[in-house]
Amino acid sequence: MSSSLFLPKMIKIGEGALLEVGEVAQHFQATHVFIVIGSLLKNGPIRDQLDECIRKQGLKATYFSNFSGEPTTEHLQDALLSIDECKADCIVAIGGGSVIDLAKAVSMFAFHQHVSLDDITQLKKITRLPLIAVPTTAGTGSEATKITVITDVESKVKKNPGHPDLVPDAAILDARLTVSLPKHLTAYTGLDALAHAMEAYVSRLATPLSDFYALHAMSLIGESLESAYHNGEDLKAREKMLLASCYAGIAFSNASTNLAHATARPLGARFDIPHGLSVALTLPFVIEFGLESGKERYANAAKALGINKEGTDEQLAKALLQMVKEYNAIFHIWADGYKYFEGENIEAVLPTLIKDALSGNGIATNQKIPKAHDIEGIYREMFLEIQKHN
Template identity: 45%
Template sequence: MGNLFLPKEVRLGQNRVDELVEIAEALHMKKAFVLYSKSAVGQRLTTLQAQFTQAVFYGMPKGEPTTTMLQVALQHLMSEQCDGVIAIGGGSVMDLAKALAVLAKMPELTLSEIATTKKVERLPLVAVPTTAGTGSEATMVTVIIDEEKCMKLNPGHPALIPDVVILDAILTANVPKSVTAFTGLDALTHAIEAFVSTNATPLSDFYALEAVRLLTDHIEIVYEEPHNLAAREGMLLGSFYAGIAFSNASTNLAHATGRALGTKFHLPHGQSVALMHPFVVEYSMESCRERYDEIAEQIGLEQGEQLILYLQGLNDQFGVWQSAKNVVDQLTVETIKDMTKSALNGNGILTNRQVPTAQQIEQLFIQLRKRLQHKGDFAWYN
């Protein structure tokens, strides 16, 4: 048994971003709201603006999307009377675009109500990812930081899945090394967590395993050879498949704890998830050893247990542990308690095969602190 929700149309290949005008026309957009990442679009902006004479271009402010950014962008979209949304950027841009497309059509809705509303309408929506990635182009989720509550809201609804997706690896070729690593590890975490989720189905498993294969085949290559477009395309397709997998299954404890960690210390999403994932796999191993064995087989490892060292090794190789050095001193008893509470309030707890207690979540953060202090031995003995 299972259900699978997918975008209606996907265009894969280099330079396919040039087809945006034609796609916008096919979706009957007369005046598109093009939300873009300045660093991703760069010099292409002039060409795009020349192609889209009627469109309104809106550069995404820095950082992951917040409720304030959403309100400001929404006002702009409404005052310009745009009738479609095009996102060109990483997960931050795509998530803001997804929320905008809904709220422009249903301004009375709050973000949290999206998940519980039966019929959600939105403007036509096109997503062009420039990181590989969150997979947001494939998912029924938008993640927006609620500044007042100091937590990430992540309402889900099938209406949030874009109509058309363009997977053009050229757009990812200039992603900085650290973003390549963080976003690639995020995608791998999506694939693995979807496969071990209690909500996994044969439909989501298919995408999860193929994503694991594609991502692990290419992640080290794109880190070392940023302009290797074949490898960039492998990552882009892998992150898209991982998005399909987790959108139709779920993410789990690495995301629940990673979201809490990232929100507390303002770390990028992929970095915070990658920091937690090895500990979560170790903690969850007993509860679904056979599933981890299948994942290990995709990577060419002998058994699931080796996944822990594999993920730890990627974090070493990509400098992920090192990148979080400055949070060690802030991982106090108090902040760990706060993050545990916030993790328990978010998604990904009940779908973990081994449902954690508050104390066990605290232990995951303590494991992280020990690892960052180079004292961790990666054993789950406490």
């Protein structure tokens, strides 16, 4: 069976690459760019730099920042009304994965107004506006993926449809944009990138092409995540993490995530937990669940991350599990998770979490297919570990 790989047409990386946004937009024959930008970035030096480089290229610009948190169907409708008014012909997304996900949906629904999120995977071809993605976090890899994550405000379910035509046309990776990212967000997004790469590598849909990017992403993360966390001004570490995030995005976009993301999404939707944190909370227990069936792949992942240990595949796989647990301890993941569950009736919501996890993407691609009781076990172990650290 043949393998295929979908990724952006253009990837630029380097300090100051943000200033090339105008030139890239012109490459896609833009005259008026619709800039979807995080609310914290809409006023400040990034906005000033954008204004300057867009003005130099003689382009018009309309900014949209009327949203916060992870994107919802309401945010999408607001953005579509705004782009319809300004008649922009290119979209630039500057921010974290939530911003880029929203921009993807806007680029498509500007042309397909009567299509639902659930219909996306059934479309043979998607016509959309050119899309340039500029990540300000190193984690989601959304700048290189075919997936958009939008929460339906009515059902409170995170929809994550994918289609090859949703991959952004260009990704611009500028490490300077991640330097001001707080330590806890550096950790959340970095562990999300790790989960993307690891899950893509152990996925049933993994190919030699996706493996290449997954293993390189893990290697870069092993070299740079702790440095980026402890010293946010380390531009080399920041750039490595940006590249790792992009590589991991390419890997999972083509091979799929699996159980860690399937169990994390309901947590984010029900408790408003940042995506990277929710994935970090579930990942150790998902690895533990699939350790025996995927030990050879987990052993290779351990080597890619730089675990210098001799032993059998099982021993290396267990060393990987221990490393992920140590990351969660170093980055205060358990304590941060506790804040979102404190005072919640976990027993009451557990059946819904299990149902939502089983109904989402990532179950069938897991090496070991989980049943409802397996999902319950993962959640119970996670809640128990969180309680231990508080």
